[in-house]
Amino acid sequence: MGAEELQTEKLIKDKAKKLFFQKGFLNATTQEIADEAGVNRALIHYYFRSRELMLDTILNETLLEKKERVRSVLSSDLPFRKKIAHYINALVDYGLTYPYLDNFIISETARHPDKIRAFCAKVTSKSSDLISEQLEAEIKKKKLAPISPEHFMVNLSALCNYPLLAKSVLQTIHGMTDAAYRKFLIERKQIIYRTIFNEEMPD
């Protein structure tokens, strides 16, 4: 296998990720992907056999990458609030590169419910488990109002991910440029922390 193979294979995957996860073109055709990568459409079948297998491949890669980032934050031995601050940062930053990733997963799993289990095993190693002990401790110390780990994590995911998903809509409603929306999302890191903890975010 020459170096070219790895290059073009990666090129195709990168361009596909761009179309699906960055631009949100959930129905991008093999032709559009090939055009984006500047190669012949047949190459997609040469490297991945079928459109579906290519989707599985890039989703797999991306989920594993995201999972690794998230896991390393949540399983670190930082104090609880610092850990959550890092988590918010990681989630929003990752979302800035692939804002439509969740959207893709949602529509993909709606069509192929059988794939959900496999996907979920990759996306989150039940992140609520990773923080449940520390969360309970906080609650016991009366530093936080009682809340289940599940609701706590869903709150966090929602606050971080939704504004990324809904980018085009929110941006239009509030009349923001791309730059302004980016700034809005960065601002949100603090907002989210404050919403969860009712205090300023540490750095």
Added chain:
Amino acid sequence: MGAEELQTEKLIKDKAKKLFFQKGFLNATTQEIADEAGVNRALIHYYFRSRELMLDTILNETLLEKKERVRSVLSSDLPFRKKIAHYINALVDYGLTYPYLDNFIISETARHPDKIRAFCAKVTSKSSDLISEQLEAEIKKKKLAPISPEHFMVNLSALCNYPLLAKSVLQTIHGMTDAAYRKFLIERKQIIYRTIFNEEMPD
């Protein structure tokens, strides 16, 4: 025009809404819609001319309906916190019937950015405007930490809508049945209110 026409036209629209907004089949074909409605596929073209025009129609209807519900809550003369409680209720309840509506809009607007303006004009009459005065008053009275109306509304939308969008994923991660997830969503109404206001939700 006979009563039949209105019946089948509505039947087709209802079944299409079910496929797109309830089941999340973003790529449902005209054939699938026809099958779901138990009619010949050509009827879709008879009533709506093309697949795209039908999508525009059902999305229009649904957004207007949702907008009306939301607007009537936010423009009522209830006290602020009661109003927000109603809003959370309305949003989650509506989401329970059409969990994938946002998802549909997101992917549709990603493909056809020109349509965003039209959609947004229907979905929200800048809901942040409807509450900004009351919000500022709350903040001035020190009953709430300072936050912009935009961030406040995005927080609310995120907390309400994301768990609906991500239903299949969250349900699988936490191993919930449909009934359990529904219960989880109902619970969330209180959770969301508490997350925003740090106090129990009134009824």
Added chain:
DNA sequence: TTTGCGTTTAACAATTTTGTTAAACAAAAA
């Protein structure tokens, strides 16, 4: 009854999209 009109269907046509294959090509090995 039959005429007319809106509704529904089946069959067809056109387009889009995916998947296949044989040949051209390039670079390294014999």
Added chain:
DNA sequence: TTTTTGTTTAACAAAATTGTTAAACGCAAA
């Protein structure tokens, strides 16, 4: 140089999807 191996392309085939049309159907009015 020739061969081999892997890469890329163009052309073709097959399938899926949308859109069109003429005819059948059902029912109400003449």
